[in-house]
Amino acid sequence: LAKTTQPISMDSYEGQEVNITCSHNNIATNDYITWYQQFPSQGPRFIIQGYKTKVTNEVASLFIPADRKSSTLSLPRVSLSDTAVYYCLVAPNDYKLSFGAGTTVTVRA
Amino acid sequence: DGGITQSPKYLFRKEGQNVTLSCEQNLNHDAMYWYRQDPGQGLRLIYYSQIVNDFQKGDIAEGYSVSREKKESFPLTVTSAQKNPTAFYLCASSPRQGGEQYFGPGTRLTVT
Numbered sequence: 434l435a436k437t438t439q440p441i442s443m444d445s446y447e448g449q450e451v452n453i454t455c456s457h458n459n460i461a462t463n464d465y466i467t468w469y470q471q472f473p474s475q476g477p478r479f480i481i482q483g484y485k486t487k488v489t490n491e492v493a494s495l496f497i498p499a500d501r502k503s504s505t506l507s508l509p510r511v512s513l514s515d516t517a518v519y520y521c522l523v524a525p526n527d528y529k530l531s532f533g534a535g536t537t538v539t540v541r542a
Numbered sequence: 543d544g545g546i547t548q549s550p551k552y553l554f555r556k557e558g559q560n561v562t563l564s565c566e567q568n569l570n571h572d573a574m575y576w577y578r579q580d581p582g583q584g585l586r587l588i589y590y591s592q593i594v595n596d597f598q599k600g601d602i603a604e605g606y607s608v609s610r611e612k613k614e615s616f617p618l619t620v621t622s623a624q625k626n627p628t629a630f631y632l633c634a635s636s637p638r639q640g641g642e643q644y645f646g647p648g649t650r651l652t653v654t
Binding site: 533 | 577582583584586587601630632634642643644646647650
């Protein structure tokens, strides 16, 4: 599995855009990039998945440059309820996922 | 409502006892997983099952056992051989290979 590196923590304020960058220099051709969100004492929740370029859904956008060695999760206009841990996962489209420590995002009023 | 249920939410056991954690899903998913999470850490895969009557070890299977006799159920037994069983245990399922994983609410196990 490709190793991922993401910041340990990020602070933001309500209404701002939060961008979390994940580095994955050893990403393989058949790897997908997936992001999950986890609140304390709850299971993670799928946010978005992409392979290349840009993917957008009602919650977030995922930007992947042409070399795919990094990706950026963009959360538009965050609110206090977006305070959570965000995990970047890089893996082939199979059953096994590896969750690192993630990025703790704290949104302040 | 479709979803994954785990019970109980909190579980307390004495050292040396085996304990079984329940995981049930009514999403008709083929694949199911068990993860362990320690404070401030990410999730680590214990076991996973792609189909009924089949399962594979994950990264930290020692001291754990599972069964998959029904599509809907994937119970995890924490045996006395597990050195540090106190943790937050999460069950998940996915409909297809590489698909989004849906997680249950978790069981917090404390062994003293």
